[in-house]
Amino acid sequence: MKRRFTALAAAAALSLAGTGTLIAGQASAADVRPSAATRSHAPRVPLFAGHAYLLTVDDGSVYRNTFSADGRSVTGLTVVGSNVGRTFTAPADAVRTGSKQFFISWIEPGGVTVSQVVDFDRHTVEFYVSSDDSTGTLVGGLHHAKLSQVS
Known part of the structure; x- marks a missing residue:
């Protein structure tokens, strides 16, 4: 049995x-x-879908991440830091890890990989970014950011 x-x-x-x-x-x-x-016939849309957020990172960088209406893609903009004005749009995958907490990940054009845990109750983001440096070596780093909704 x-x-x-x-x-x-x-x-x-x-x-x-x-x-x-x-x-x-x-x-x-x-x-x-x-x-x-x-x-259920309609998939649930995550709470961040259709909204934009500013991430103020521990290294001084600021990014604006805008999620599509269904939450399946993200458009990012570098507001402060290296490459100011850089923008991208990429498919995003997300899974709920808590009441108002999500693991969200995407690969940007050019190969930058972002994996983050976003806590909408605490307004925090813990994330890991990896990419190839100028020599082709894969490098990455763990960061902490404050989260604020802007739309």
């Missing part, structure tokens, strides 16, 4: 994620009924 339950749980996870292939002897995704929560 425990083995069948495990197989059913795996089938449900694969079905909901839309990934994976079941092999002979495993439960099928059809053996599992989706809960009311998974039957």
